[in-house]
Amino acid sequence: MKLPSYAAALAAAVLFASLPGAAEAATPGTDAKALPSVNMEAVVKAAQIDPRRSGNKLTPGAKASVLLVEQALRARHLLDKKWVDGSFGTTTIAAFAKYQKSLGYKGLQASGLPAKASLVKLGAGRFKVTHIIVPGSRVHIGKFVINTRTRTMLNEAQRLLGRKLVLDQGSYNPGGDPTSAGTHDGGGVIDVNVKGMSSATRITVTRALRRVGFAAWVRNPNQGNWPWHIHAAAINDTDLSSQAQHQIGDYYLGQNGLANRGPDDGPKVTIHTWEEYKRA
Structure with missing residues (x-):
């Protein structure tokens, strides 16, 4: 077979380079x-x-x-x-x-x-x-509003516990509870009603909430102007209020999420997000 001349090969290369998309194909590393x-x-x-x-x-x-x-x-x-x-x-x-x-x-x-x-x-x-995170749309749990990511996390905690949890407060409630210091103004934050729960049960519920990716604590009347309840904030919820973001940061640093930044008084678990929990 007769080999093409240098001039013919050069012409062919020029023709290829002029074709639509050829420059992109010939230049590696320029795509997303x-x-x-x-x-x-x-x-x-x-x-x-x-x-x-x-x-x-x-x-x-x-x-x-x-x-x-x-x-x-x-x-x-x-x-x-x-x-x-x-x-x-x-x-x-x-x-x-x-x-x-x-x-x-x-x-x-x-x-x-x-x-x-x-x-x-x-x-x-x-x-x-x-590793994109989205909080999802807002939904109602009884009279309270939360987002779908929080609802999914709550459902998994209930599955682990084998019991239904009742909320005292939901998310997206700016100014709705002055005692919350703005933590419920955004998404990802709930308060769980503990009526009828023993001390041991309150701790068990808090542990389950932590396992699925909440920063959660049992709150008592000695800590503030509120009744007994469990406060929980969903780690990595991108709708969190600034105050809730601070609580989660404190949780990772071994603190109690209160203004005094005291030591964490909740059950010890390996801290992880909802997405990390699902992968595990």
């Missing part, structure tokens, strides 16, 4: 698959814990993803270079809130806690978002 990944679960967890730390320790497994988010905020002139450090602390929270507000978001969607829509938009052309 080549972008680095931001693990949303890790970033959201860090955004709850890091602002409550007193030192420079980082949330395990979150540094690489947090750095990508901070670099994107830096590129938009929302974060100074010195704060691009892998810690999703108060300065990064404030910068992310500014970004959310620049997109037109308000209220819970502009709290600085990364939600799916704002995180994906921030990463356009820079990173892709994996």
Whole structure:
């Protein structure tokens, strides 16, 4: 077989390069698959814990993803270079809130806690978002409102316990209970009625709630102006109020979620999110 001449081969190469899509095919690494990944679960967890730390320790497994988010905020002139450090602390929270507000978001969607829509938009052309979390739509449990993620978590806790739990308070209730200090203003937070429960049963229920991904504590009248109940906040719910975010950060740091930031007085379990529980 006669080999093609150099000129013919060159002409063929030029013709191929002029075809639609040929440039993209010939240039590896330009498609979305080549972008680095931001693990949303890790970033959201860090955004709850890091602002409550007193030192420079980082949330395990979150540094690489947090750095990508901070670099994107830096590129938009929302974060100074010195704060691009892998810690999703108060300065990064404030910068992310500014970004959310620049997109037109308000209220819970502009709290600085990364939600799916704002995180994906921030990463356009820079990173892709994996391990996505969504709180889901709002639903009613009796007269109280919660979201579908919280409802699923509550259902699993009830399955583990073999009993139904009754709520004293739900989520999305801004100003509805002055004693809650705003923790119920957003999503992911419930109070469980403990009427008729023994001390041991209250602890058992709290343990089950913790197992499925709630930061949960038995509350008593000596701690505040409230009756006995179990307070539970869903870790990594992206609709959490700022106050609830702080409670979860304190929970990870071994504290009781109250204003005094005392030691955790609940049953000891391995702390994990709902998504981690499902994978386990």
